[in-house]
Amino acid sequence: MRLRGLLLFAALPLAGFGNPAGDVLRRQITESAPGAVLNVPAGDYAGLFVIEKPLHLIGAPGAILRGDGTGNVVTIRAADVELAGFLVRGSGRSLSDDNAAIHISGARAVIRDNRVLDMLHGIYVRKADGCRILRNVVLGDSASRETIDDPLRSGLNPADAASGEFCAEPLSQDRRGNGIHLWNSSGHLIEGNIIRGTRDGVYFSFTKKTVVRGNRVERVRYGLHYMYSDDNEFDGNTFTENAAGAALMFSKRLVLRGNRFVSNRSQRAYGLLLQAIDDTRIESNRIEGNTLGLYIENSNNLSISKNRVAGNYVGLRLSDSTQGARIFENDFSGNIHPIDTSGTNSANVWAAAGRGNHWDGEVALDLNRDGIADVPHHEPDLFGGWRRTFPAIGLLSASPGEQLVRFIHRRIALPGIPGVTDPRPLIRANEVAR
Amino acid sequence: MSARPIPSFLQVARAAARREWLSHRLNRFLHAHVLLLVAAGFLPLLTPGEGLMSGAGYWILHAVLYAVSLSALLLGLSSAHAEAEEFSWLIGQPAGIGPWLAGKAAALALLVSTSASLLIVPAAVAGGGSRELLLVGAGAAGVSGVCALAGLAVGFWVRDGVRGLIATIALWFAALFGTDLLLLGIAGVPVLQQHPDVWVLPLMANPLDAFRVTVLFSAERAAFSGLDAGRLAGWWVTHAAVWLGAVVSSWLLAAAVAAWLGARRRTDG
Numbered sequence: 166m167r168l169r170g171l172l173l174f175a176a177l178p179l180a181g182f183g184n185p186a187g188d189v190l191r192r193q194i195t196e197s198a199p200g201a202v203l204n205v206p207a208g209d210y211a212g213l214f215v216i217e218k219p220l221h222l223i224g225a226p227g228a229i230l231r232g233d234g235t236g237n238v239v240t241i242r243a244a245d246v247e248l249a250g251f252l253v254r255g256s257g258r259s260l261s262d263d264n265a266a267i268h269i270s271g272a273r274a275v276i277r278d279n280r281v282l283d284m285l286h287g288i289y290v291r292k293a294d295g296c297r298i299l300r301n302v303v304l305g306d307s308a309s310r311e312t313i314d315d316p317l318r319s320g321l322n323p324a325d326a327a328s329g330e331f332c333a334e335p336l337s338q339d340r341r342g343n344g345i346h347l348w349n350s351s352g353h354l355i356e357g358n359i360i361r362g363t364r365d366g367v368y369f370s371f372t373k374k375t376v377v378r379g380n381r382v383e384r385v386r387y388g389l390h391y392m393y394s395d396d397n398e399f400d401g402n403t404f405t406e407n408a409a410g411a412a413l414m415f416s417k418r419l420v421l422r423g424n425r426f427v428s429n430r431s432q433r434a435y436g437l438l439l440q441a442i443d444d445t446r447i448e449s450n451r452i453e454g455n456t457l458g459l460y461i462e463n464s465n466n467l468s469i470s471k472n473r474v475a476g477n478y479v480g481l482r483l484s485d486s487t488q489g490a491r492i493f494e495n496d497f498s499g500n501i502h503p504i505d506t507s508g509t510n511s512a513n514v515w516a517a518a519g520r521g522n523h524w525d526g527e528v529a530l531d532l533n534r535d536g537i538a539d540v541p542h543h544e545p546d547l548f549g550g551w552r553r554t555f556p557a558i559g560l561l562s563a564s565p566g567e568q569l570v571r572f573i574h575r576r577i578a579l580p581g582i583p584g585v586t587d588p589r590p591l592i593r594a595n596e597v598a599r
Numbered sequence: 600m601s602a603r604p605i606p607s608f609l610q611v612a613r614a615a616a617r618r619e620w621l622s623h624r625l626n627r628f629l630h631a632h633v634l635l636l637v638a639a640g641f642l643p644l645l646t647p648g649e650g651l652m653s654g655a656g657y658w659i660l661h662a663v664l665y666a667v668s669l670s671a672l673l674l675g676l677s678s679a680h681a682e683a684e685e686f687s688w689l690i691g692q693p694a695g696i697g698p699w700l701a702g703k704a705a706a707l708a709l710l711v712s713t714s715a716s717l718l719i720v721p722a723a724v725a726g727g728g729s730r731e732l733l734l735v736g737a738g739a740a741g742v743s744g745v746c747a748l749a750g751l752a753v754g755f756w757v758r759d760g761v762r763g764l765i766a767t768i769a770l771w772f773a774a775l776f777g778t779d780l781l782l783l784g785i786a787g788v789p790v791l792q793q794h795p796d797v798w799v800l801p802l803m804a805n806p807l808d809a810f811r812v813t814v815l816f817s818a819e820r821a822a823f824s825g826l827d828a829g830r831l832a833g834w835w836v837t838h839a840a841v842w843l844g845a846v847v848s849s850w851l852l853a854a855a856v857a858a859w860l861g862a863r864r865r866t867d868g
Contacts, residue, residue: 430820478821499657501821551786557795557832558786560802563815565664566779 187211215240224250231255237268247275256284265289286342295352303344305363343368365390410435419445428454470494479505488512496594498525504544521589542590545574549583611694615702628677632670636717643722655722656735660814663739671746676767679754711747712740731818741847742810748854755861778805795829809846813839
């Protein structure tokens with residue numbers, strides 16, 4: 166039974182001395198019947214708060230749940246709890262304890278329309294399924310960019326992911342947590358949240374069958390930090406101005422559709438990094454203005470289509486360890502280096518159903534006007550492996566000499582130069598990709 | 600009756616500069632150059648919407664590399680050859696060749712550099728104005744000035760019209776493609792891979808490459824992934840604008856000296 170609008174709360178913020186409002190709220194949480202609706206008026210409620218039964222805690226504008234700098238401000242241990250409309254602040258800062266503003270271990274929690282700040286982690290879900298995290302704003306301590314190491318070398322540690330103890334390893338000076346942290350759970354909906362200035366934006370590990378839709382993550386370290394999580398869908402999210410971009414590893418059967426990975430421009434930043442990702446669809450995303458737009462390594466059976474890969478320093482880095490990728494109907498425009506590859510990438514195909522990709526700057530013949538160029542497109546990677554062994558080669562980027570050799574290679578495929586061949590290049594960019 | 604005093608350096612230089620300005624009013628190369636600048640300046644407006652702010656520099660970079668640099672070289676060449684018929688009279692003047700050349704070179708460099716502002720005016724008026732665009736414009740002005748004085752020097756060294764044209768175009772190809780292709784060709788040499796700073800030096804010394812690196816990594820802020828490429832490369836990328844100023848100044852001076860030597864050679868001949 167749901168009891169609506171307990172009027173007692175109208176007088177809460179003014180009652181008694183010490184931290185009476187918080188005490189009264191705690192008592193009400195304890196005494197309310199399961200399923201009750203507690204409408205909490207504006208006021209400053211000193212925490213911490215633990216919810217161990219199904220409840221709907223609805224904050225009026227101006228309602229603040231304030232922690233004392235230790236532990237979690239709100240701990241949700243029961244299923245079917247709703248927390249909405251609050252400003253939640255003041256969690257502990259213990260990385261080893263995974264302190265959070267809102268810590269959830271009960272299934273089907275609904276966390277919506279809250280504003281979260283002054284915390285370690287924002288919203289932390291641990292072994293709880295079916296949560297709905299909607300329209301929250303999570304603000305970390307800093308929106309400043311950092312110089313960080315290459316995530317492939319040091320930032321992401323699979324061993325830590327396996328143990329679930331992600332927070333013990335990062336940079337010692339970094340005392341920030343993640344915006345939304347999901348571990349060992351499934352079936353969530355994460356929609357319409359704004360995350361800014363935390364350590365990582367959305368953190369996934371061992372989390373399955375979750376939909377992440379319409380969120381905006383900016384000015385964090387990794388916009389998306391993701392491992393060992395299968396069958397998830399990312400739709401219409403924006404990851405921008407992050408130090409290292411979005412990194413997905415060791416997962417299967419994902420769908421990434423209509424997302425924007427833009428302006429992740431630090432020295433080691435990626436728009437979207439995929440490592441050991443299998444059976445995944447990546448379509449209609451915009452990957453623009455990043456240091457390295459799309460990085461794919463050691464992945465199998467990817468379908469990469471209708472994406473716009475534009476204005477990146479390197480558009481697509483595709484390792485030879487990746488197999489079975491079908492790359493078609495994408496638009497490669499304005500990248501200083503469209504392709505970075507160490508070989509010929511013969512294990513992947515650059516056209517499907519008779520349609521390849523659009524490559525800007527290509528002067529292609531289309532005598533029968535079917536929208537498909539009459540001759541294959543050779544996209545060379547002149548610098549190839551030198552980028553790793555001799556990084557100074559990057560200073561020749563977009564140089565006339567490099568452009569000249571690329572121009573020649575596109576027409577006659579000079580021997581000994583790594584690159585890819587698109588057998589059915591498109592004359593115009595796919596409308597969806599554009 | 601007393602002899603008239605020899606005019607001072609400044610007087611001759613000023614007169615030569617004024618003459619350069621007046622003669623360029625009728626110079627078809629200058630008219631073509633200005634038209635080219637105007638056309639190139641409007642190119643960034645083809646970039647839609649918010650892309651204008653970030654795309655203008657890239658357009659202007661390509662315009663300068665592939666068109667404006669050659670045009671400025673030819674303008675300098677034509678300026679040198681314009682005095683072909685009067686050369687004997689000019690160098691016979693008592694003030695000597697130095698002040699005359701200084702005035703001519705200064706006027707030419709000023710004319711070309713100032714007109715380079717046409718590259719950025721349309722983008723700035725259309726709302727794409729920024730410090731980065733100003734940096735690109737300043738770099739384009741400097742590179743244009745260097746090319747004009749280089750053309751002037753070629754013109755004084757190679758007095759024949761056709762040969763001068765061939766030499767100028769050869770110089771342009773060498774500056775535009777030569778350094779890059781050479782460095783690309785030798786990038787795999789083990790000794791150079793161990794000493795990347797040596798490999799980087801010729802690139803830094805080329806004003807066209809210095810301008811490209813400045814636009815890409817300072818103005819456009821393309822995220823260069825090779826900052827650990829070596830101390831010199833790292834310094835260059837992080838101080839590209841400073842280096843461009845230094846290298847342009849050096850080349851302006853070197854081109855002026857080369858022009859002076861070329862003009863003197865004619866005197867001796």
